[in-house]
Amino acid sequence: MASDIDSRFFALLHRGAGNAPLDWLMPRLTSLHQRPWFLGALALVCAAVLWKGSPRARAWVLCAIAAVALADMGSHRVIKRWLPRDRPCHSLASGAPVEPGVRLVPGEECPGSRSFPSNHAANTAAAATVGIAFGRSRRRWWWLLLPAVIGYSRIYLGYHYPSDVLGGWAIGTTLGLLAVLPARRWRRAEPPPEGASGS
Numbered sequence: 001m002a003s004d005i006d007s008r009f010f011a012l013l014h015r016g017a018g019n020a021p022l023d024w025l026m027p028r029l030t031s032l033h034q035r036p037w038f039l040g041a042l043a044l045v046c047a048a049v050l051w052k053g054s055p056r057a058r059a060w061v062l063c064a065i066a067a068v069a070l071a072d073m074g075s076h077r078v079i080k081r082w083l084p085r086d087r088p089c090h091s092l093a094s095g096a097p098v099e100p101g102v103r104l105v106p107g108e109e110c111p112g113s114r115s116f117p118s119n120h121a122a123n124t125a126a127a128a129t130v131g132i133a134f135g136r137s138r139r140r141w142w143w144l145l146l147p148a149v150i151g152y153s154r155i156y157l158g159y160h161y162p163s164d165v166l167g168g169w170a171i172g173t174t175l176g177l178l179a180v181l182p183a184r185r186w187r188r189a190e191p192p193p194e195g196a197s198g199s
Contacts, residue, residue, distance in 0.1 A: 009162045010088060013155045015101055022156060023105045030120060030153040059186035060134040067126035067179035071172045075122045079171070080114040087115040089158040102158045111159055118160045121151040121168025122175075129176025147172065 032038050049061045088102050089110035104110065124147040131143035151165040 003163075006161045006163045010155060011101065013152065013162065014088070014158055015103060017156060018103060026153040026156045027105055027108055030150060030157060030159075056134070056186045059183040060130065063134070063179045063183050064127055064130040067130050067172070067176040068123045070175045070179065071122040071126040071168075072119055074175065075117050075119045075168060075171055076113070079117055083116050084114050085116040085164075087111065087159055088161060090115075104158055108157060115160055116164045117167035117171055118151065118154050118164045119168065120154050121147055121160075121165040122172035123168075124150045125169040125172025126176040126179070127172075129173050130180055133176070133180040 046061050046065070049057050053061070087110060089104060128143040128146045131146075132140050134140075135143070147169055151169065154160040154165055155162055
């Protein structure tokens with residue numbers, strides 16, 4: 001069971017925000033990484049950078065891959081096994097009083113794995129942390145939208161409590177920072193683009 005504060009925020013972000021446009025959008029955003037076209041495009045971009053990119057660009061891609069892999073494995077294979085917390089939507093399948101009033105978007109099913117932490121939140125936070133670390137202009141902070149949007153989609157769909165997402169963000173950020181440490185020299189190897197502001 002979640003704490004009272006966790007349940008209150010879950011109710012606000014999940015049931016309180018429910019509407020038809022978000023019911024259409026959120027499942028598509030949260031499962032984007034499962035789309036063959038998206039995976040193919042991402043693989044092509046990574047391959048092109050590793051083949052033809054600058055040392056700094058190659059380091060960026062390698063750090064991002066390492067950070068996301070560590071976040072995913074650490075969350076799914078380690079932490080979830082230590083903390084067997086039920087998802088909010090598990091009550092719909094089992095009838096157990098996990099979280100009252102959970103709604104599933106039509107056509108969606110509750111994932112079978114445990115709830116804490118959110119792998120989606122951890123993975124996107126890891127990727128965003130690497131993006132921010134390698135970015136040179138103020139635009140690099142746009143990377144924060146990635147974990148914010150995907151993290152919220154998990155709560156909206158009833159798959160995670162807010163604390164699951166916060167925990168995932170903390171794990172992903174930590175592992176992202178660790179992943180970029182060996183690449184410090186490449187992060188500073190190239191001057192910022194002409195006209196870029198801030199660093």
